[in-house]
Amino acid sequence: MSDRSSPSPLKEDTAVPHSLEDEATAEADLFDLAAPPLQQPLVARLVPVYAGLPTLDLHQDSGNVVVGRGRDIAEGYRIDASGQLSARHCELLVDPVTLRVELRDTSTNGTFVNGARVEKGKRLTLQNGDVVALTRPADAGADGQASRSAVVNIAANGRVGYMFQRLKQETTRARMREALTCFVCKSVFHRPCSLRPCMHVFCAGCISAWMARGEQEGCPQCCESITDIRPTHRLQSLAESFLLSDPASRRPAEELAQLDTADVIPPTGMTLGKRGRSDENASGDDGEDGAHSDSASNTALTVRHAALTFVHAMPLAGPQCAECDTPSCIDGFQCPVDGPHLRCSACRSCFAERPLCGRPQRCHVCSLAFCHLYRAGGCACSDLLPFKPFKEHEPPNELPPQTFHGNTIEQGILSNYLASHRILVKEAWAAALAKFEVGEWVPDMILINGAMRTDSPVCRRCAAAVFAALLFNYRRQLASDELPESVTKRPDCWYGKECRTQFLGHQHAQSFNHVCYQKKSKE
Structure with a gap:
């Protein structure tokens, strides 16, 4: 029998990095508020190998799904194609936090993954591309072994076979915990809210207390001016699921009560001020951007995020990048006084804006700034938010949602x-x-x-x-x-x-x- 019949423990170093804040768009959250989805996102599906079999969809909130031919099985998972199936043949278990999908055999005649029979009652973690046969493969012997190709190439003849296809990548609890941690209180989100335009996410009580201090007008994480605050219901759902699976991360009731008391963000969010377009604050010459800064200081540096995003000039005192203080080790460049800077969308650090230097500084599609191909040592966050030539990106394991x-x-x-x-x-x-x-x-x-x-x-x-x-x-x-x-x-x-x-x-x-x-x- 295959050594994959018992699930391997979650490893922090095997996570596939992705940003949950990418999903925290205010438009999508407001749509969910007006028309809540009936189901959580589709995580994976079992695609039939043979014609006439239903596709088995697995959503983030599917939980424990029973597959078989029994009359009590949910319609979408009831299979009547073969008499070899048990009434309750197998179970598919979806972890709502890590998105891990496991299979547990409960049948009489056996369930086979990649030709190997799954030990009854044991959980097996499914991987993208696995072939799952609910009936004995044609070439399987008494030990339940069969070649992977045989499972696919045999004629149907009452056989039930599927290919497991993952649509959302699996993560780990450690990475999920990190993604669901508020930058201010360092705990799991409690009623998370996203800020516009930077889209950073904080607890509603934390950002309310931050604004109540009066002297803080920008994002606690990147200092960019805040125009809107919107509750993000998707992250709220993820945070609740995570806390159900990890009760130790839940905060004391007294601390939650303090956050609720400080919370002044209404359910529909709040607007703090109108956004200004970068081209409305300048006469068309990039060199005049600094003259329209809100700061009274003449030595403030101008930081621009991208040509296609709403931004504000930010007063930054003193050297803000290595080249402000020391000439570049690549070409000897040193930032001039009041020289324009960009803020990296990955690591949030500043670097000199040099569109003619020959080293890419902006994404060719969205124009967001990245420092990875400009800096001598690359970007510290390049593993989480890669910026590289299109052909050098890692091939995906699933179809993009777009x-x-x-x-x-x-x-x-x-x-x-x-x-x-x-x-x-x-x-x-x-x-x-x-x-x-x-x-x-x-x-x-x-x-x-x-x-x-x-x-x-x-x-x-x-x-x-x-x-x-x-x-x-x-x-x-x-x-x-x-x-x-x-x-x-x-x-x-x-x-x-x-x-x-x-x-x-x-x-x-x-x-x-x-x-x-x-x-x-x-x-």
Whole structure:
């Protein structure tokens, strides 16, 4: 039997880094407030290897899901395709905090993962690409062993087989604890609120007390001026799930009561002031930005985050980067007095703004500033928020959420195709990158910084967006005979990928193909 039949302990050094604050957008949280989702996000799915089997979706709040052919099994997980299945064949367990998915066999005839029979009653952690057979594979012997290829290549004949596909990456409790920790009180969020425009998150009571002191007008973490404060319900849900799984991290009732007393943030959030566009505070010349700073000091340095974001000039006293004090070890550059600086979006430290120095300082897509390719030693946070040429980014393990503009129907079609043809998302990345390299495929995106190449520097978030745009071409080039008839017989939507109804009506998204371009306007 495989040594994978018992789950391995969570290791802090095996976490896949990702930023939960990326999900704390005020627009999404306000939408959730107006129309709360019926289910938590989709974490993974079991994609059928054979036709006629249902897709088994696993959400963050799925908990313990029972799969089998019993009448008491939930409809979405009841399988009547084979008499070899037990009434309660196996259980799928989703950890709402780490997003780990485990399988536990409860059947009579056995459950097989990658051809090896799972020990009954033991938990097995599923990995992306695992083949899960609920009936004995064709070539399995008495010991339950079978080749991985045999599980996929045999004809269905009443057999039940799936491929496990992860849609959200697994994390660890240590990393989740770090991501859910307030910068001010150093404890797990209690009613977290995000600040605009920097989007840093704090407890509502902590940020209320911070503002009540009077002398503090900026973000406690980056000092940027605050324009809006919005409760983030997604992080609130994550924090509650984490505390349920780790009661030791829960704060005393007295401390929570103090936070509630200090909390002045209403459920819908609050606005502190209007945002000013960077081009409204200048006459068009970057050199005049410092003249419009709120500071009375003539020696204040100007810090700009990006050309496409709302920013404010920040008075910073004294040397703010290594090159203010010491010439660069790369080219001997030293910051002039009152020289412009950028703030790195990863490590939040300042560095000289030098658009003509030859070393990339901004993401080619979003124009956010990063210091990793500029500094001699790179960025201290480059592992968490990579900034590198597009082709050097790590291939993803799952489809980006931006794929097909978020149309889950079209995403499911592509996911099923990849699973049925045993194509990993990493392999789709390699194919798209090769086409992009020779110019056959071009990401259909608005790029104000000019045409993009595979060596254009981008941040991790934009790398996912570019890959999602390339997947549009990947899906369009698939031959019709490689897709189910239920997919190919759908007519093209007149508005194509620009259609807005595809996100409002499930029936419309299912009945029409949206992986196409908008037809020409009628004369």
